[in-house]
Amino acid sequence: MALPNPIRWGIIGIGRFGRLHARGVESIYGLELAAICNRNQQRLDAAHAEFPATIASTDYRELLDDPSIDAVSITTHWQDHYEVAGAALKSGKHVLLEKPMASTSDECRQLVELSQTSRGKFMVGHICRFDPRVSLAKKAIVEGRIGRIVSMHAKRNLPRAPGSLRLDKTSPLMGDGIHDADLMMWFLGREPTRVYGRYVRFNEFRYADVGWAMLEFDDTAIGVVETNWGLPANTPTVIDATLQVIGTDGMLTIDCSHTGLTILDPNGLKMQDTDYWPEQYGSLVGVLQNEIAYFANCIRQDTNPNVITPVEAARAVYVMEAAERAANGGHPVSLRLDSFV
Numbered sequence: 142m143a144l145p146n147p148i149r150w151g152i153i154g155i156g157r158f159g160r161l162h163a164r165g166v167e168s169i170y171g172l173e174l175a176a177i178c179n180r181n182q183q184r185l186d187a188a189h190a191e192f193p194a195t196i197a198s199t200d201y202r203e204l205l206d207d208p209s210i211d212a213v214s215i216t217t218h219w220q221d222h223y224e225v226a227g228a229a230l231k232s233g234k235h236v237l238l239e240k241p242m243a244s245t246s247d248e249c250r251q252l253v254e255l256s257q258t259s260r261g262k263f264m265v266g267h268i269c270r271f272d273p274r275v276s277l278a279k280k281a282i283v284e285g286r287i288g289r290i291v292s293m294h295a296k297r298n299l300p301r302a303p304g305s306l307r308l309d310k311t312s313p314l315m316g317d318g319i320h321d322a323d324l325m326m327w328f329l330g331r332e333p334t335r336v337y338g339r340y341v342r343f344n345e346f347r348y349a350d351v352g353w354a355m356l357e358f359d360d361t362a363i364g365v366v367e368t369n370w371g372l373p374a375n376t377p378t379v380i381d382a383t384l385q386v387i388g389t390d391g392m393l394t395i396d397c398s399h400t401g402l403t404i405l406d407p408n409g410l411k412m413q414d415t416d417y418w419p420e421q422y423g424s425l426v427g428v429l430q431n432e433i434a435y436f437a438n439c440i441r442q443d444t445n446p447n448v449i450t451p452v453e454a455a456r457a458v459y460v461m462e463a464a465e466r467a468a469n470g471g472h473p474v475s476l477r478l479d480s481f482v
Contacts, residue, residue, distance in 0.1 A: 154217035288390030304370025338468030
């Protein structure tokens with residue numbers, strides 16, 4: 142039984158992650174996948190064969206000009222986020238923008254300002270906040286179960302095959318470290334005052350293979366972010382990711398490396414994703430679906446998303462931008478986030 146007024150959804154940037162968004166939209170009752178867009182005609186044709194009931198276009202402005210489209214997912218290259226998201230916000234569409242919010246903190250500031258006057262809802266897809274393991278950890282911290290946080294260490298490392306596909310497009314710190322920097326700020330309820338950064342390069346990509354950042358929260362807490370996109374190709378895990386939080390009265394660990402399903406076949410031993418976007422009975426389930434469904438409910442209920450706000454998403458870019466500046470310059474960078482937005 143269809144809802145009287147389904148939310149008609151468009152996907153701008155129908156590459157790999159855009160396809161996941163499209164399948165996520167299709168899996169949620171009350172949403173209708175109505176349009177897809179990609180400037181690459183060949184990729185658009187391939188996606189249209191997968192989603193034949195949609196309107197297909199190579200120009201995102203055609204999608205934004207269509208009054209029948211209510212909401213869009215923007216899953217383009219992150220350096221295009223500012224242009225596309227800015228146009229989408231000005232059009233009045235509801236906008237779910239993949240992280241990172243934009244390629245510079247100045248662009249993020251401008252998107253925050255645009256979102257404050259746009260008719261549509263706006264959320265940046267910091268997917269980890271919709272992971273039940275993470276939200277339960279946040280609940281335990283708020284309840285005081287581990288006392289005051291004093292130390293955090295996160296690693297979010299990838300095998301060489303997926304890592305090497307990304308290293309000409311984005312850095313490990315901005316591509317993945319931003320997740321953990323965001324969670325650390327969320328858990329503590331405040332921003333770092335100083336950031337250190339270091340790079341290690343062992344391949345000839347645009348960005349270094351390894352990035353580390355250390356976030357100082359005054360003299361009361363510290364967080365270490367480790368990202369390495371060059372693990373051996375035969376690494377069994379999809380992503381080697383854990384976050385340990387130590388408090389004055391206890392500790393917690395979020396383990397995303399072990400998915401609960403390991404398959405040994407002629408190609409070797411591999412863990413399967415069971416959390417973020419697994420397929421079950423022909424539909425996408427998991428954390429990405431949680432994120433899209435939450436945003437859709439905000440649209441229906443006419444409430445502003447607060448699991449992740451535009452200001453928080455912008456600050457995550459600002460902190461990782463500082464970490465990259467510290468890594469490139471070889472010295473720590475002090476932050477004044479109270480004056481950021």
